[in-house]
Structures are given as structure tokens and as C-alpha cells.
Amino acid sequence: MTTLHRSQDRIEWADISKRLPSAAPRKGELILGFTNGQERHFAVVGSSGLNMQAAGTQLTRIGCAVKLFTASLMDLCVRRGDVSWEDRAQRFFTARLPVDMTIRQLLDHTHSLDDSLLPGAPRLADDKLDVAELCNRLGAMPPLSTPGKLCSYGNAGCWLAGGVLERIHGKCYGELLSEQLLRPLNFTAHMPAGASTICPSVAEELDLRACDILSFLELCFQQEGRDAPFNPRALMRDPIALPGWSPSEQGTCIGWKSFGCGWFGHNSHLPGHITVIRVNPESRTGLLLYGSEATLAAFTRTFATMLPEFSLSRLPRTLDPARLATVRLSEYEGSFANAALRVVVRSIDGTLHYQAVENHVRSAETHSAPQPLIAAENHMFLPAARPFAPLQVLQFVPDAHGTFDHIWNGRNLLRRQRIST
Known part of the structure; x- marks a missing residue:
């Protein structure tokens, strides 16, 4: 398979079209459009092809x-x-x-x-x-x-x-x-x-x-x-x-x-x-x-x-036991939130756990038991249970002083909540 990762490589339709899967979606249509400035092509995934004019005028x-x-x-x-x-x-x-x-x-x-x-x-x-x-x-x-x-x-x-x-x-x-x-x-x-x-x-x-x-x-x-x-x-x-x-x-x-x-x-x-x-x-x-x-x-x-x-990005690498033993879990503990989501992180029996509460949802499900996290590289933790919406990952973002005032969930920031005294 031709590698397409170099930005200066010219990509041809022939290379892309041969990558299309043979199986079509069960419902609806999935259409691919391609241009290199000189020629355009359209194809329906799982089909032998679609009239270019018909595909090009289809609304999306x-x-x-x-x-x-x-x-x-x-x-x-x-x-x-x-x-x-x-x-x-x-x-x-x-x-x-x-x-x-x-x-x-x-x-x-x-x-x-x-x-x-x-x-x-x-x-x-x-x-x-x-x-x-x-x-x-x-x-x-x-x-x-x-x-x-x-x-x-x-x-x-x-x-x-x-x-x-x-x-x-x-x-x-x-x-x-x-x-x-x-x-x-x-x-x-x-x-x-x-x-x-x-x-x-x-x-x-x-x-x-x-x-x-x-x-x-x-x-x-x-x-x-x-x-x-x-x-x-x-x-x-x-x-x-x-x-x-x-x-x-x-x-x-x-x-x-x-x-x-x-x-x-x-x-x-x-x-x-x-x-x-x-x-x-x-x-x-x-x-x-x-x-x-x-x-x-x-x-x-x-x-x-x-x-x-x-x-697709490379999946985060989880930490081996030797590296995990060096992680100070207390640095990550705390409550983090934006308007829609609050995440409480704490260490339980040597493992980091989280509770996520969606602020716009009012149900018993939002108050579930703490869920374990799997430690990964770059201050990243992966929810052990899938699916784990609304969290794709839970990554602690260090500031200039090395403290963690934010977490990143794969799309949005949550800020650390300060406790008033």
C-alpha cells in the first residue's frame, strides 16, 4: 500500500479508490469526493461507481x-x-x-x-x-x-x-x-x-x-x-x-x-x-x-x-508496572469542571478513580460509583469501562510550574475547582 503521510507527495485517485472497502453500508449512502485541482472523482463506497455529475450535484x-x-x-x-x-x-x-x-x-x-x-x-x-x-x-x-x-x-x-x-x-x-x-x-x-x-x-x-x-x-x-x-x-x-x-x-x-x-x-x-x-x-x-x-x-x-x-492518532500507551510505581497519584486528585461536566478524581487503594457528573442531567445514573482509570503516557488516564462517554481520555494538563490546573477529555478543557475557605 502506498504511504500517504508525506505532505509533499502527490496523491492520485487510483491509489485512494483501491483502498475503498467492498462492503456497502446497510442503510443510506456513503459518498467520497476527490480533487487534485485537475480532475475530480466521486464514488459510492461498496459500489462500482456513481455518475460523476449526479454525485457532484448531490447536496450535503x-x-x-x-x-x-x-x-x-x-x-x-x-x-x-x-x-x-x-x-x-x-x-x-x-x-x-x-x-x-x-x-x-x-x-x-x-x-x-x-x-x-x-x-x-x-x-x-x-x-x-x-x-x-x-x-x-x-x-x-x-x-x-x-x-x-x-x-x-x-x-x-x-x-x-x-x-x-x-x-x-x-x-x-x-x-x-x-x-x-x-x-x-x-x-x-x-x-x-x-x-x-x-x-x-x-x-x-x-x-x-x-x-x-x-x-x-x-x-x-x-x-x-x-x-x-x-x-x-x-x-x-x-x-x-x-x-x-x-x-x-x-x-x-x-x-x-x-x-x-x-x-x-x-x-x-x-x-x-x-x-x-x-x-x-x-x-x-x-x-x-x-x-x-x-x-x-x-x-x-x-x-x-x-x-x-x-x-487516526496512535492510541496512548499504558504504563508498565515499573513506571506506574513512580507516579504520584496525589498530584492528580481533585475536582475539575466546565459548565456541562464535573469530574472528581481521587485515589482508591492505589488506583486513580473518577466520577463524572453531567450537570445538565438529573438522574441517579449521574451519581454512580467511582470508576477506575488506567494510567497511560503523558499524564493520561483511560477509563477502564467502555463506552466511557463523555470522556474519551482524561489527560492532566501541566502549567508552567508543573501543576495540573486542567484536564482534557479529548475535545474540551475542564478547570480545577478551588475550595473556598
Whole structure:
């Protein structure tokens, strides 16, 4: 099998297509789109092929991948001189933001805001984002860390970035997206509830043709410069490493996730819809994998089979008994929380245990007995019982002094709770 891990390697459709599994999902369709800037291909997983035109015009739900478009709209403003990446976000709002952060930090997930219990962004009667009410809700939750210090994935940054765009242009986000990105690029968008409902972070009901998503990825192949109307590649510079281990991604950029070895993109999993976007600007390769929620198991298996070099991280190594004997478990004990989740960690009979309480759930199940953890490398502990949602891992994040004020669950930060005296 040809190795695809080197960012400068050119990837051909023939190499990818031969990796496709022969078994088709039992329900729904799983479609792969490919571009290298010169040719495009589409295929249905488990099928001998699909008419390219039919596959290319099929609509796919954008979901969280709309963050890529929000970042591009902000980049347009930066290049026009309306704003700079280092501007303080507070400049654009009369309502007091919970913390002092930059425009860049809004879009690279280092803003420190805790939106883990917020289902969506409030809106005003004119369909613009209600930033004042959003700030009130975010301000009720302590910040996760110092802005610019640690990544924690969420929606608040893009909600506020959408608010900045609305302040600059005087229009709601969905109208801006249509007028400044979708129409200039000649994209065909389907918005059942109208443009005014489109969210800058999760998009709600926004469907694009598969061929248009590939066209957007092809913009990443052009060399960086200020002449092109859109320049997504410029947003991928200097990825910020995640605080800890993740099953796939390694860092964040302005709007984009970094998967290592030159690969960038985004994932979206909404009810009934799954979309994975990947692009490698150096090798001029763009991939789109999309299907229905019913194909989730096949979806995960297919992507890992096709491109394991960048789709899956190496699993954490557990500690052998000799190394485990040197671990001071008392350093990890304590209570850690964000608005949605509280985790209590303590040592019981020489083994670290945890109790996870989902704050929005009120049931007896949230008060289960402490569960054992398996010690692994890099201050990481793995829940012994599977499934272990909402924790993929429990990794303690050291600060500059070597103390553990945060834990990372594979996606979000939780901060240590201080006991008042």
C-alpha cells in the first residue's frame, strides 16, 4: 500500500479508490469526493461507481464545517482593512465581553469561553445575533483558562465572530455568507428555513453541492497572495497544538482543524448527516466524505481504511508496572469542571478513580460509583469501562510550574475547582 503521510507527495485517485472497502453500508449512502485541482472523482463506497455529475450535484449538510466559511469571511474583512487578527473583539461590541480576547482567538478556539451548556446563540428580532444576551450567558460561566493559552473546542468563538461580521456590514450572518461567499463562488446553496437562520458555527440547515465543497477546497491549492478573492491557505499557518491527545486532530488554526502532515479540514456530525472534509494544500489533494447518520459505523471504518496515516492518532500507551510505581497519584486528585461536566478524581487503594457528573442531567445514573482509570503516557488516564462517554481520555494538563490546573477529555478543557475557605 502506498504511504500517504508525506505532505509533499502527490496523491492520485487510483491509489485512494483501491483502498475503498467492498462492503456497502446497510442503510443510506456513503459518498467520497476527490480533487487534485485537475480532475475530480466521486464514488459510492461498496459500489462500482456513481455518475460523476449526479454525485457532484448531490447536496450535503455543512454543519460545523461552516466555521471554515466564517473564517474566510473574516479574512476578507482583514484584507480590506476593516479589522485585524490582533484587534480586541471588544472593539466591536457595546456589551462587555466576559474576557479580553482577539479576533484570532475567537476563531482558533483559544478564547477561553465556556459554552458547553449553551444550545445555540440567541437572536434579535432582525435575525442578527443577540451579542448582549450571549455575553450575559457566557459571563455566568468562569473562563476555562487565560485567552490565547489553551484550545477548547466549542461554538462561542464563531458566534462572536459572526457578531463582529454583522457589526462591520450591518447585515445578518446568513445574508453575508450568501452575498460575499456563496454567490461570488457560484455555489448552489439550499437553505430550507432561509438565509437568516444560518448560524456562523453550526450552520443549522445549510446544504451545499458536493462539487461546490470540492471547489472551495481547490482554493486551498493556490499559492498564498493578496490578489485572490479567497485565500483559505493563509488561514492554515502555525497550527496551535491541542492541550492533549485526540483520536484524530492535532491542532487548530483560524477556522480550520489541523490533522498533521499537512492535512487540514473539519468534521460535522449532525442528526441524519455526517460530513468529513480534508485538504492537503502541498500535495494538492482535497477529500469529501459524506453520508447519512445510519452509515456512521461504515463511515468511520471507511475513512480509517482509506487514509489511516492522517485520520487516526496512535492510541496512548499504558504504563508498565515499573513506571506506574513512580507516579504520584496525589498530584492528580481533585475536582475539575466546565459548565456541562464535573469530574472528581481521587485515589482508591492505589488506583486513580473518577466520577463524572453531567450537570445538565438529573438522574441517579449521574451519581454512580467511582470508576477506575488506567494510567497511560503523558499524564493520561483511560477509563477502564467502555463506552466511557463523555470522556474519551482524561489527560492532566501541566502549567508552567508543573501543576495540573486542567484536564482534557479529548475535545474540551475542564478547570480545577478551588475550595473556598
